[in-house]
Each structure stands twice: as C-alpha cells, then as structure tokens.
Amino acid sequence: MRVEGRVVTPTGVVDGYVEVAGDTIVTVGTGTPASGRWVVPGFVDMHTHGGGGHTFTTGDAADAREAAAFHLRHGTTTLLASLVSSPYELMRDATAAFAPLVAEGVLAGIHYEGPYLSQLRCGAQNPAYLRDPSVEELEALVELGGGAVRMVTIAPERPGALEAVKLLVSHGVVAALGHTDATYEQTLAGIEAGATVGTHVFNGMRPPHHREPGPVFALLGADSVVCELIPDGIHLHDGTLAFAAQVTGPDRAALITDAMAAAGMPDGEYELGGQAVVVADRAARLARDGAIAGSTLTMDAGLRQAVHAGVAMVDAVRMAATTPARAIGLAGEVGALAPGLHANLVVLTEDLRVESVMRAGSWL
Structure with missing residues (x-):
C-alpha cells in the first residue's frame, strides 16, 4: 500500500x-x-488525561479505551494515560486496570502526574492528595505495572525526591520534573539524579526571574532534558512557545495536549481529580480559584498552533511525534x-x- x-x-x-x-x-x-x-x-502524546468526555484519571479501563479512541481520531496513534494526584489506592487500581491496555497497545504506558508535587505550584492538582515521594509506593506500583508505568512527574525540592528519581531511572521509568517551586540549583540536582523530562515547562512552575532563574531556565538549558510544551495559545503565548522551541531545538521540545475529558466536548462543567472544572471558550479552569485545569486540546490543533506561532513544519512534526517518542523510549518503534x-x-x-x-x- x-x-x-x-x-x-x-x-x-x-x-x-x-x-x-x-x-x-x-x-x-x-x-x-x-x-x-x-x-x-502519527502523533505521540506523552501527557494527556482524557478527551471526548472520557478520562484516564479515575482508572476505569472502558473509559480509558474511549479516551484513547477519541485522540486517535485526531491523529494521536501513541499516548500515555496520565493520572493526576490521588490516593495510593487509586494509583494502584488504575495501574492494574490499565496494564492490560498497555499490553494490548491501546496505551503506550501510564504517567503519574503527582502526587509528589509542590503545594505552592499544584495548579489544578488536588492539594489534599499531595505528599512527599515514597520509594516504597513507587517500587510497588512499578512492579504491579509490569512495564506499564512509563513516566512519573516529581517536584525535585520535596524530601525524598532525588532518591525517587534515581529509583525510577533504575527501573527504566522516565523521571520528569514539574509542578515545582524548586530553585535553579534544586532543579539541576533533579536532572543530575536522572530526570530527563520537564513537565509542561513554564506551567505549574516558579516563574523565571533574572536573579533567580528557577526550574524554567534549568530545564530549557539542560541538554539531557526534553521540555513538554502545551501549544493551545492559552497555557503559553505563541511568542513563548516559539522562544522555547528555538532555545531547545526540535529535538528537545515535545508538544503535548495535557487534555482533560472536556477535549472535543461543549463548554460546561467537568471534573478533574475530584475537583469541579468549568470549560468556557476552549479554556478549562478550576471552579474554586480559576486555575488552568489541563486543556481541551488535540494534537492536530496543537500542530497547527505551533506552525502558526512560527515553528517550521518539519520541526513542529518532530516536536509532535519524533521527540516525544524518543523521550518515552519508543524511538525504535514509532x-x-x-x-x-x-x-x-x-x-x-x-x-x-x-x-x-x-x-x-x-x-x-
């Protein structure tokens, strides 16, 4: 053919x-x-929580299958199912439920975005579930997943974070840094420990300052780190997107959707991690404080936004497929x-x- x-x-x-x-x-x-x-x-989305009215965050396998099918219709042929901060029991049950979908090829793996994140920079993560990294929890979850757990996002300043990063890397799991109030030096320590991804860089992070560059400059400047960028025109100004892509080059920038269940759905009220979310004019925000709560983006729309922002077509495609595939260990396959x-x-x-x-x- x-x-x-x-x-x-x-x-x-x-x-x-x-x-x-x-x-x-x-x-x-x-x-x-x-x-x-x-x-x-085919696009590779290494960070998405759901879409088409379906979510990955509750650990329901049937819902996960439908969310993956929604994104497939928008060109995403490979994706990680991203959870949000939650009790250990939900993480355990979701891992057990999704592992067969990974074996089947519906999902490329599981991504825990939390709960080992910063209280101050939690964004739309539920603060009730945030806690310090637990090596014991991670050991048990990785073993339970049998290869299904592919990435974990951690705030490197939390006690035990560096040990957790080292543990993940030793098991072949990608360690990502995000939702963090870390200093520049603390971020570099996380990278030195083995973290190779920056979770939606700029968003959920201490903002950069010329006397305290924080995590943003550390991640953008690290040759070993792939920086996730959300190209929806809401999370990042087009100028910021173009600037970041120029700093990293297309081999270190990965377009992601960070989509929630509301992607592809009408404006209205939704739920994320046990919190009410209001979607209006493409933007998803927490009802309680207006914090951005994921996106309603699909990867095809993200590609169009990146090209509109001035990223060359070849580079934008690398950022939507080639680089994220390499970042999660699938470069020889997709x-x-x-x-x-x-x-x-x-x-x-x-x-x-x-x-x-x-x-x-x-x-x-």
Whole structure:
C-alpha cells in the first residue's frame, strides 16, 4: 500500500510516498507529483488525561479505551494515560486496570502526574492528595505495572525526591520534573539524579526571574532534558512557545495536549481529580480559584498552533511525534516515517486538518 503526498521525514519534506506492508513502513520514496496533502507520522502524546468526555484519571479501563479512541481520531496513534494526584489506592487500581491496555497497545504506558508535587505550584492538582515521594509506593506500583508505568512527574525540592528519581531511572521509568517551586540549583540536582523530562515547562512552575532563574531556565538549558510544551495559545503565548522551541531545538521540545475529558466536548462543567472544572471558550479552569485545569486540546490543533506561532513544519512534526517518542523510549518503534517503524501515519489537508489516520497499517 502506498500513501502519497508531501511526506514529512525526520530530515525534511519530500514529494513522495510511504509504502506500507502489514503493520510496518517498508519504504519512503520520492518522485510522485506534488500534492496539497501532508503525510506525517502519527502523533505521540506523552501527557494527556482524557478527551471526548472520557478520562484516564479515575482508572476505569472502558473509559480509558474511549479516551484513547477519541485522540486517535485526531491523529494521536501513541499516548500515555496520565493520572493526576490521588490516593495510593487509586494509583494502584488504575495501574492494574490499565496494564492490560498497555499490553494490548491501546496505551503506550501510564504517567503519574503527582502526587509528589509542590503545594505552592499544584495548579489544578488536588492539594489534599499531595505528599512527599515514597520509594516504597513507587517500587510497588512499578512492579504491579509490569512495564506499564512509563513516566512519573516529581517536584525535585520535596524530601525524598532525588532518591525517587534515581529509583525510577533504575527501573527504566522516565523521571520528569514539574509542578515545582524548586530553585535553579534544586532543579539541576533533579536532572543530575536522572530526570530527563520537564513537565509542561513554564506551567505549574516558579516563574523565571533574572536573579533567580528557577526550574524554567534549568530545564530549557539542560541538554539531557526534553521540555513538554502545551501549544493551545492559552497555557503559553505563541511568542513563548516559539522562544522555547528555538532555545531547545526540535529535538528537545515535545508538544503535548495535557487534555482533560472536556477535549472535543461543549463548554460546561467537568471534573478533574475530584475537583469541579468549568470549560468556557476552549479554556478549562478550576471552579474554586480559576486555575488552568489541563486543556481541551488535540494534537492536530496543537500542530497547527505551533506552525502558526512560527515553528517550521518539519520541526513542529518532530516536536509532535519524533521527540516525544524518543523521550518515552519508543524511538525504535514509532514517531517518524522511516523504514522498519510501525505504520502509524496521519494524512493532513493543506491547512493541516486531519483527513485520515493509519495505525499499525490499518486505516481508522
């Protein structure tokens, strides 16, 4: 099977085709007539809490399956199911419920965003559930997941955080730094301990200051760290998005949705981590204090926003697929149009709207 168009490869755009056999890409060729259609790798969303009226945060497997299906229709062929801060029992039960979905390939893994986060920078995380990192909890959860736990976000200034980061890394789990009031030096200590991702950089963090750069400068400046960026025009001004992408380059910036259940749904009242959320004009905010509570973004809309902000198409695609795939350890499987990788791709119209989605060699 051949899919023709303006093919976005890791190194540039070619007027050509992607040839698929079974569930694998076998050739990326050139020489077909120019087309207005874009052919890009399936998006990889390493941070999403739900969508289409469904959520990952309650640990319900049927709901998780529907949330993944919603994002698949928007071109996301690989995603992590992100939980929010919650009691250990919910983390345990969600891990047990989602592990079969990871084995099936519906999910690429589980991401715990919390509960080991800063009270001061908790954002929409439920402050009632925040606590210091527990090596014992993490050991038990990672063992229970049997490889399903892929990333954990921690505030590096909390007692026990560095030990937790080291433990995660020793088990092959990605350690991310976020929802943090850490100093520049405390953030660097987290990176030295092995953290390789900055969770939605700028958001849920001590803001940078020229005499106290804090976590933002430490993460943007660290060669070993991939910085998540939310390209919805709400979490980040387009100028901030473009600036951050220029500082990191496309190999260290990952577009994420941070979507909640309200993505793709009408304005109204929703729930996140046991807290009421009001959605109005695309923005999701906590009812109690107006804090931004995730997003209503999809990855195709995020790609359009990044290009609108001035990020080159090839770079934006790397940030939406190639870089996040590498960040969560899947670079040899997904995230690019290259021979030998899974046949996950998205056909976009000239104005970057989803026309069709292929996952594992089958059209959606």
